[in-house]
Amino acid sequence: MASQEPLVAVTCTAPVNIAVIKYWGKRDEELILPINSSLSVTLHQDQVSVSVCKALFNTWDLCTYRLGPDRSEVGQPRLQACLREIRRLAQERSSAQDGAPPSPSLSCKVHVASENSFPTAAGLASSAAGYACLAYTLAQVYGVEGDLSEVARRGSGSACRSLHGGFVVWHMGERADGKDSVARQVAPETHWPELRVLILVVSAERKLTSSRAGMQASVETSPLLRFRAEAVVPASLAEMTRCVRERDFEGFARLTMRDSNQFHATCLDTFPPISYLNDTSRRIIHLVHRFNAHHGLTKVAYTFDAGPNAVIFTLDDTVAEFVAAVRHSFPPESNGDEFLQGLPVKPAPLSDELKAALATEPTPGGIKYVIATQVGPGPQVLDDPHAHLLGPDGLPKPPA
Amino acid sequence: MASQEPLVAVTCTAPVNIAVIKYWGKRDEELILPINSSLSVTLHQDQVSVSVCKALFNTWDLCTYRLGPDRSEVGQPRLQACLREIRRLAQERSSAQDGAPPSPSLSCKVHVASENSFPTAAGLASSAAGYACLAYTLAQVYGVEGDLSEVARRGSGSACRSLHGGFVVWHMGERADGKDSVARQVAPETHWPELRVLILVVSAERKLTSSRAGMQASVETSPLLRFRAEAVVPASLAEMTRCVRERDFEGFARLTMRDSNQFHATCLDTFPPISYLNDTSRRIIHLVHRFNAHHGLTKVAYTFDAGPNAVIFTLDDTVAEFVAAVRHSFPPESNGDEFLQGLPVKPAPLSDELKAALATEPTPGGIKYVIATQVGPGPQVLDDPHAHLLGPDGLPKPPA
Known part of the structure; x- marks a missing residue:
């Protein structure tokens, strides 16, 4: 057994968004494509953070922890859908750039810990913040730039709207593959200061x-x-x-x-x-x-x-x-x-x-x-290492 | 001043109906024509009775009393619309029959008293029963036979459904004058005994x-x-x-x-x-x-x-x-x-x-x-004179 050695650790926060034109209903359950476009306001950020730790094993395993009030592990299939999607993007972009094989990080084990400061499942879109945070954090780890709508959406539809600050529209799109079902900023968080x-x-x-x-x-x-x-x-x-x-x-x-x-x-x-x-x-x-x-x-x-x-x-x-x-x-x-x-x-x-x-x-x-x-900004990278939710062993820290 | 002498006194009861396909919305506020047809079940009758007393004065006045828990007089314009409608029907039918002038009753003062045993305005269609009862009772007094949908409807739209027992449809109708907006029995009260x-x-x-x-x-x-x-x-x-x-x-x-x-x-x-x-x-x-x-x-x-x-x-x-x-x-x-x-x-x-x-x-x-x-029958004439709500002076009896 090789010892666990954290290689990359990133901690990010992502905001809750509140739809003023609501999303309700999917036209594709698997790809999470909506039956109508929606528009939301991004709220000033909570401490909704995701930390990712990369280890040495050459496996495709994903090890996830969500540190909610009950420390339950939730949403495994959707977390894995997000991870698959970000790896696909990383591979696509890496291939497009120089034809080189995918970076080693693509085959490594990932630890994820996340924490919501909003009451989960009380209708305050905490899963949207959580999956936006996951997508944003994984993008930092894998070096993926550009639109993350698809990654976040696979976790929770409205999560794509939490990728931006201010006022955000999620276009339902028309394509069967969902490539045009993306979130775009209508106006930044500074647009309406009152x-x-x-x-x-x-x-x-x-x-x-x-x-x-x-x-x-x-x-x-x-x-x-x-x-x-x-x-x-x-x-x-x-x-x-x-x-x-x-x-x-x-x-x-x-x-x-x-x-x-x-x-x-x-x-x-x-x-x-x-x-x-x-x-x-x-x-x-x-x-x-x-x-x-x-x-x-x-x-x-x-x-x-x-x-x-x-x-x-x-x-x-x-x-x-x-x-x-x-x-x-x-x-x-x-x-x-x-x-x-x-x-x-x-x-x-x-x-x-x-x-x-x-x-x-x-x-x-x-x-x-x-x-x-x-109104608040989109996801942020936290620089303070004390904010990391995973310990140096790549496992979640015990609750304080 | 002539003395008041009750000439006709009729007491009737009419049932509450509960819509299973709901009526909500009018296409004509004045004629009370609905935007969709509805279907109701007539409930076994309560003591929802109307009593009418005819006096000698040759006027078109209408004197109404509703003996609710608060003895308030309510809905005057709608009560008068019902009375106008029944008088019109009486006149039409009388003219059609023998060309004779309208019967003297058409120009007489009418006293109406009604009592609901259901809590009024608590959403139990008590006004439907009340106006069906009024229409039915006035029809007895004026000797009007045939469809009373129009009379009851002018009091409260769904009242026309309380004119029949069993299962009743109120066809929305298409005509602007509302002549085809009528209630019809779909099945009698004996149809579904369980x-x-x-x-x-x-x-x-x-x-x-x-x-x-x-x-x-x-x-x-x-x-x-x-x-x-x-x-x-x-x-x-x-x-x-x-x-x-x-x-x-x-x-x-x-x-x-x-x-x-x-x-x-x-x-x-x-x-x-x-x-x-x-x-x-x-x-x-x-x-x-x-x-x-x-x-x-x-x-x-x-x-x-x-x-x-x-x-x-x-x-x-x-x-x-x-x-x-x-x-x-x-x-x-x-x-x-x-x-x-x-x-x-x-x-x-x-x-x-x-x-x-x-x-x-x-x-x-x-x-x-x-x-x-x-499931219950439609309106009924009460034969017991003690059930009359108006005293021999044509005025409402004091509460017991």
Whole structure:
């Protein structure tokens, strides 16, 4: 037995993205090709990192670890699909360049460790960040440059959107081989500096239906989903792109809410039906509409992925008042100090008129906490070696 | 002042109907013409009665009272539309018969009192029963025979379906004047004697969005609703008619659930979105699917109108076990004795296998009570004078 000797170690982070025109449904399960294009906003980065260690064995084995809260090893077939894809790209590009045989690294064992700081499977697209991070990190290890959409997509469709910062469109593409199903930046993270994002964490319970199983069931049983993908999304996507380019917040906000509602409508039209929203989600929806009605202006928008947590879009001048409205409607139960995380938000008074307009029975504890954030950049290489998740032996470090 | 002298007093009852292919959206607000045909099951009758008193004054005034829990007078314009319509029919038919001038009754004052035994506006189609009753009672008073669809429809669209017992289709019609938008019986109440209906009363709170306002908003804003009405319902209606005629319970049950889900999907696709289902509704949906999955057979179906209460369809041999499953998942809080109302249901044991299959955290008090009933006949004339809701002075009796 040869001893294990880490040759390359790279640690990267990749961001979560939140779709404002949702992806739901594949036209090819194997290649992960969507039935409609989607558009997302990349959030400021979390610590969602992947570390890769290369050892000496001349095998094609892949040894993976995901260091979630439960240290479970997950998604092996999809991780392997990503690895196959990056190796194929590395080989293609290496062959194209000088006709030389593939670099030795292509036949080596790889250790991967990843960690998500978001609650996994609570509908906050943590798998998108995870697979974008994997693709980006493997690209560093194998020296692959250029478009990584295909690598990330094979892990999780929406992961390709986390390869870019700012505002990102994932074109569904038309080719059967998926070569044109790629993510492209619509506008960089500096494009709309006033835009703010609030994540209202309603529940960290694992959802009953995974996105993957859910969208497959929807494609098979929902006539409304087919109609949405073919007849509604193309125009919505064009309009959303315009709203982003022109920084038209009201247009952006209304379309974001309508698209979220329509996505959840197709979930309900699935058989058996899928419900990701719960009563607290519905109270948040109601709160947003009341808040906007009070102002006579669409100042706040909600969107919900495959879970009950709300993602709120608003502008910097509205954050403080809206957070006060959230506190009023969902009084924090015990963690008053930790209720608001992320970017600082100044306390703001709530006018009696607005309180009356909200007209809701307060629901203590309905929202666990709020993360204030903004649009952020794409994946990053971490230079700090202490951030590496794998020890010098190529195995995951024990949890701190 | 002449003294009031009651000349005619008629008391009738009319049934609630539950749509299994839902009506949602009008193509004509004034004439109440729907954007799609619908199909309903008429439930065994409640005490939903209307009493009419004719006085001597030669006026066209209409004096109406609705004796709800709050004794409020409601729906005046729609009540008057019904009265205008029945007077027009009476005049038309009288003229057609002998060319004689209209009977004196046409120019007389009418007192109407109505009472609903179902919680009004909780999504149990009480207004349908009320307006069917009004149309039927006025027809007795004015001696109008034949189709009353138009009269009832002007009060509340789905009221025309409550004019018949058994299984009823409301054809949307094509004419601009609505003359072909009529209700017809598909099969009488004796057609499917094994069919049972359970009403799971989740909440008697008044709903936030009335059906009338809700469907108008949906027509204006939901692209999915238009698609449903045009591209999905025609085939569903044909298939549902076949299921009823052939007493194909599994087909009936699956289509009933899918249609209910799709209706609620179009509500969610409305902007701002409408949510009639709450977390308890969703738990009931989940319970039904688990129950069916356990049996490997679609033995139970749910449907939800514009409110959180579930209407369950099943066959007589399944009622006891399903009610036991409901009791298990939603333990009655205090009214154990009154939890089950209507038809008697024998207690049944719940197997450990089924308990495990349900796999739900019990929700005490989630369901207030259950009404067991079956398919029933259309409107009826009450012969008992004590049942009259108007006193001899033509005014509503004080509450007992």
